[in-house]
Amino acid sequence: RGVRRRPRAPGHLQPAAQARLLRAPTPAPAPRRRPRGAGGVQKKLPEILDKIATDHPTQTLEVWFEDEARFGQKGTLTTVWADRGSRPRAPKQGGFQSLHLFTAVCPATGAAEGLIAEQVNADTTQKFLDLLSATLPPTTHVALVWDGAGYHTANDLVVPANLTLVPLPPRSPELNPVENLWHYLRSHYLSNRTYANLDAVESATAEAWRATCLGPERIQTVCACPYLKTGS
Numbered sequence: 697r698g699v700r701r702r703p704r705a706p707g708h709l710q711p712a713a714q715a716r717l718l719r720a721p722t723p724a725p726a727p728r729r730r731p732r733g734a735g736g737v738q739k740k741l742p743e744i745l746d747k748i749a750t751d752h753p754t755q756t757l758e759v760w761f762e763d764e765a766r767f768g769q770k771g772t773l774t775t776v777w778a779d780r781g782s783r784p785r786a787p788k789q790g791g792f793q794s795l796h797l798f799t800a801v802c803p804a805t806g807a808a809e810g811l812i813a814e815q816v817n818a819d820t821t822q823k824f825l826d827l828l829s830a831t832l833p834p835t836t837h838v839a840l841v842w843d844g845a846g847y848h849t850a851n852d853l854v855v856p857a858n859l860t861l862v863p864l865p866p867r868s869p870e871l872n873p874v875e876n877l878w879h880y881l882r883s884h885y886l887s888n889r890t891y892a893n894l895d896a897v898e899s900a901t902a903e904a905w906r907a908t909c910l911g912p913e914r915i916q917t918v919c920a921c922p923y924l925k926t927g928s
Contacts, residue, residue, distance in 0.1 A: 717810050717811070717812060717902045717905055717906060718811050718812065718827065719795075719812045719813070719898060719902075720811055720812065720813035720814070720820055720823055720824075741862075741923075741924070744839070744862055745757065745759065745839055748837070748839050748860050748862075751860075752837040754835075755835055755836060755837040755858075756835055756836050756837070757836075757837055757838075757839060758802050758804065758805065758807075758836055758837070758838050758839070759802065759803070759804065759838075759839050759841065759921075759924060760800045760801060760802045760807075760828075760838050760839070760840050760841065761800065761801055761803070761840075761841045761842065761872050761873055761874050761919070761921070762798070762799065762800040762801075762824075762840055762841070762842040762874065763798075763799065763842065763843070763872050763874035763875060763877075763878070764796050764797065764798050764799075764816050765796070765797050765799075765878040765881075766794050766795070766796050766797075767794060767795060767796075767797060767881075767882075767886055767897060767900075767901045768791070768792070768793050768794025768795060768891070768894075768897050769789045769790070769791025769792060769793050769794065769890070769891050769897065770789070770790065770791065770792065770794065771787065771788045771789035771790070771887070771888075771889065771890065772788070772882055772886070772887045773786055773788055773887055773888060774882065774883045774887035774888060775883075776888065786887075786888035787888060787889060787890050788888075789889075789890040789891065791890075791891070793891070793893065793894045793897060794897065795812050795813065795814060795894065795897055795898055795901060796812070796813050796814070796815065796816045796820075797810060797811075797812055797901055797905065798810055798811040798812075798813065798816075798820070798821075798824045799811075799874055799877060799905070799909065800824075800828055800840065800874075801873070801874055801877065801909070801915050801919045802838075802915075803873055803915070803916060803919050803920055803921040803924065804916075804924075805912065805916075806911070806912025806913060806914070806915040806916040807912065807915070808909035808910075808915050809827065809828050809831055810905055810909060811823065811824045811827060812898060812901060812902065816847060817847050818846075818847045818850035818852065818853055820847075821847045821848060821850070821853065822853055822854065825840075825853075825854075825855065825856055825859060826856065828840075828856075828859070829856035829857075829858055829859055832858050836858065837858050837859075837860065838858060838859050838860070839860050839862050840859050840860065840861050840862065841862045841863075841864060841872070842861070842862075842863070842864065842872070843863070843864045843868075843869070843872065844863050844864065844866060848861070848863075849863075871923070873918075873919040873920060873921045874919060876918050876919055876920075877908070877909075877915075877918055877919055880908060880918045881904050881905070881908060884904070884908070885900070885903070885904035885907065885908075886900060886901070886904055
């Protein structure tokens, strides 16, 4: 369940009793068509959710949000505790190796699922949807809110039956609470450091995700979504 890591050759697999993060295999490149037009959440979200609930009367409706972010050797800096008047130093790497982290969260329950991948495209998006779908109880239907990126609306994307996709309005990242999660991960775990290689990036990203996203209370705080309650 949750964020999983890519399959390793025999002798390199790590125990995953508490792991919820999967590293996706490198997908084969394939041409994708541009997305068709999508609607938006805005003030219509209550009506959208009512329609989804009506279409699935025997299931409990949960609202999840999804986004992707890149983490890697292109380091970032954050504040640190230091003596007044001092000028503490911190490393800032300038490398180019990086990975992408897919994450979906439910602000109401604090649940989270994630996937580490080398590329962001429709193939990886499909894998993430399938993984998220497989973790849901049979009595739950999820309204998955995300942006209108091309790999989110590819024509050959197959949406699992227990998910309904709800697009955000264009150019409105502030409506996606997962953006707050990226800031939290960088400011608390993934800044002021360097990575020797891609495996080090993966390990650090997985550890940061698990330390944050396996605690429902923290997700409910970091990814709180006030407008979801008010419908504004």
